[in-house]
Amino acid sequence: MQDTLTALAEHHGDGDNFRQLMKDTAAKRFDEGFWKTWESWIAPVLGEPAQIADFGSGPAILLQNLRDRYPDAHLIGVECAPWMLEVENSHYELIEHDLHEADLPIADNSLDAITAIFVLHELKQPIEFLKSIHRCLKSGGRSLIVDWVRAPLELYLANQISDDIFTTANSHAELSNLFTHFTEHNRYSREDVAWMLQQIGFKVLENVPLQQGRFGRWIVEKD
Numbered sequence: 001m002q003d004t005l006t007a008l009a010e011h012h013g014d015g016d017n018f019r020q021l022m023k024d025t026a027a028k029r030f031d032e033g034f035w036k037t038w039e040s041w042i043a044p045v046l047g048e049p050a051q052i053a054d055f056g057s058g059p060a061i062l063l064q065n066l067r068d069r070y071p072d073a074h075l076i077g078v079e080c081a082p083w084m085l086e087v088e089n090s091h092y093e094l095i096e097h098d099l100h101e102a103d104l105p106i107a108d109n110s111l112d113a114i115t116a117i118f119v120l121h122e123l124k125q126p127i128e129f130l131k132s133i134h135r136c137l138k139s140g141g142r143s144l145i146v147d148w149v150r151a152p153l154e155l156y157l158a159n160q161i162s163d164d165i166f167t168t169a170n171s172h173a174e175l176s177n178l179f180t181h182f183t184e185h186n187r188y189s190r191e192d193v194a195w196m197l198q199q200i201g202f203k204v205l206e207n208v209p210l211q212q213g214r215f216g217r218w219i220v221e222k223d
């Protein structure tokens with residue numbers, strides 16, 4: 001766990017600022033398109049009451065939205081960063097767990113749906129995480145995954161910084177941070193992620209680009 005927290009602290013920078021950033025930008029991640037996708041692919045497989053988990057739940061904005069939509073659902077957030085676990089919570093179960101580890105305390109075949117939004121790229125290796133999604137879903141259960149995928153440097157930079165880095169006097173620290181994040185956000189292609197999901201045993205129902213191909217979205221189903 002300590003290795004994970006050290007790596008996340010480096011990736012996120014100041015924890016309080018990052019938590020606030022995740023809150024401030026949540027409306028963009030959970031926009032009309034997200035809920036349209038939810039209604040098309042996830043809502044049809046939910047039981048009564050729905051059993052839903054959000055892996056890497058951050059400040060739990062998605063869980064709060066889900067509580068509004070599904071007042072009776074059993075909602076679970078899984079998160080490891082202390083700066084995210086501080087969020088006020090009375091609407092869902094919060095499990096403190098490092099998703100690199102296999103022993104996530106959620107029963108086998110117990111969930112209708114699992115979301116994982118911008119978490120995959122933060123894991124040193126995603127195999128136990130993907131296996132946990134597969135293990136915890138019921139047969140016929142579905143997962144909705146959204147994350148960064150490989151994109152050309154020019155497209156990436158155009159969306160990260162308004163300066164022209166070739167003519168502006170950015171500091172070494174600013175440039176280093178920018179290029180470090182480029183490598184961290186550009187780990188997998190969409191096909192890499194789809195391939196790993198298939199190898200874990202999922203049927204990939206959807207594999208589409210978002211935001212000019214900077215992000216990918218996958219919907220998968222357990223047999």
Ligand SMILES: C[S@@+](CC[C@H](N)C(=O)[O-])C[C@H]1O[C@@H](n2cnc3c(N)ncnc32)[C@H](O)[C@@H]1O
Nearest residue numbers: 056057058079080081098099100117118119122
């Ligand atoms: C980019 S944030 C996204 C948060 C949330 N899904 C959202 O979209 O608002 C990724 C979250 O995954 C969590 N995370 C990253 N690696 C993790 C791990 N190994 N175990 C548990 N949570 C992890 C981070 O702490 C962070 O809160």
